[in-house]
Amino acid sequence: MSLIARSLLRTGLFAAPRAIKLTQVLCSARKMSSNSLPQFETLAVTSPKEYVYQVELNRPKKLNAMNKAFWREMVECFNGIAQDPNCRIVILTGAGRAFTSGLDVMDHADVLMSMDGEDDVSRKAFKFIQFIKKYQETFTVIEKCRKPVIAAIHNACVGGGVDMITACDIRLCTEDAWFQIKEVELGLAADVGTLQRLPKIVGNDSLVRELAYTARRFQALEAKGCGLVSQVYKDKDTMIEGALELASTIASQSPIAVQGTKVNLIYSRDHSVPEALDYIAAWNMSMLQTEDLMKAIQAGMAKEKANFSKL
Numbered sequence: 001m002s003l004i005a006r007s008l009l010r011t012g013l014f015a016a017p018r019a020i021k022l023t024q025v026l027c028s029a030r031k032m033s034s035n036s037l038p039q040f041e042t043l044a045v046t047s048p049k050e051y052v053y054q055v056e057l058n059r060p061k062k063l064n065a066m067n068k069a070f071w072r073e074m075v076e077c078f079n080g081i082a083q084d085p086n087c088r089i090v091i092l093t094g095a096g097r098a099f100t101s102g103l104d105v106m107d108h109a110d111v112l113m114s115m116d117g118e119d120d121v122s123r124k125a126f127k128f129i130q131f132i133k134k135y136q137e138t139f140t141v142i143e144k145c146r147k148p149v150i151a152a153i154h155n156a157c158v159g160g161g162v163d164m165i166t167a168c169d170i171r172l173c174t175e176d177a178w179f180q181i182k183e184v185e186l187g188l189a190a191d192v193g194t195l196q197r198l199p200k201i202v203g204n205d206s207l208v209r210e211l212a213y214t215a216r217r218f219q220a221l222e223a224k225g226c227g228l229v230s231q232v233y234k235d236k237d238t239m240i241e242g243a244l245e246l247a248s249t250i251a252s253q254s255p256i257a258v259q260g261t262k263v264n265l266i267y268s269r270d271h272s273v274p275e276a277l278d279y280i281a282a283w284n285m286s287m288l289q290t291e292d293l294m295k296a297i298q299a300g301m302a303k304e305k306a307n308f309s310k311l
Ligand SMILES: CCC/C=C/C=C/C(=O)SCCNC(=O)CCNC(=O)[C@H](O)C(C)(C)COP(=O)(O)OP(=O)(O)OC[C@H]1O[C@@H](n2cnc3c(N)ncnc32)[C@H](O)[C@@H]1OP(=O)(O)O
Pocket: 061, 062, 063, 065, 066, 101, 102, 103, 104, 105, 106, 107, 131, 132, 135, 156, 158, 159, 160, 161, 182, 183, 186, 191, 192
């Protein structure tokens, strides 16, 4: 083993042996596909309707602050969901009085204060890049999972919360929701998705820069006005009701069609129009052969709902 690898593995914080992680992922994927919902310390997973899963951030006493376990469990959870044929759509919510207060600053004091006992700047830098890439994956799994994810946000959505919701497909919020790209106030540039994804959602570069440079809180109506969220609901109960209705509608469509649409929308966001047109052509040369196409057309003609098999 190289010196760099040895020094990366020396601290618990940065050590993440690949074999162990892969086993954990496979275990949770197996747990989910056997129809029992997975259990986590920081997330509560339920299935409120057929094919609909609800993933709830579940540290209400700490306003769902994102501790180390959360950053690890999100990856296990969404990698499992990606392979679970009983799930076609996910609603992401927060338990208690707020959606999330972002990074658990107490649990990450050692990282934020660089208190890992390493003096050499270069060695420290290698540890940091591994740490940052690992934390980026926590939200990128939401995008990599072909099943659409609806974020249902109430009250506070701070720092890492904004990073997380920008990786979701659809965002809904309550009238009391507020958002804050708080990282500059903590002396860091946001590094797990907000700066990369938000400009592509909002389409107002000036506003994104204003919010990111100032850490100004913004409310539900401004979030709706700039396109960060698509619906604002009176309160959390009404929002969950709306999210469930939306999720059921999506779950009733062909999963081949919905998941292909998600993959292609993300591809289009990151590529030129000609590249994305080539990609969908290559995609559909196999996906158009799905039985779902005929089922959907026949059901439409008969004014009935099609019944699509699991994916
Ligand atoms: C490579 C790293 C990638 C990730 C980067 C992410 C960066 C970020 O997320 S930056 C933003 C970090 N978050 C914050 O700075 C928010 C801190 N919290 C607050 O400002 C307030 O809690 C808030 C305004 C959200 C709500 O205030 P309120 O008065 O309503 O509640 P509190 O009494 O403050 O909180 C209740 C208990 O929760 C604990 N808590 C809240 N937020 C956090 C947090 N982020 N980290 C750790 N703990 C948190 C708070 O201490 C209270 O606990 P207790 O005293 O035990 O009751």
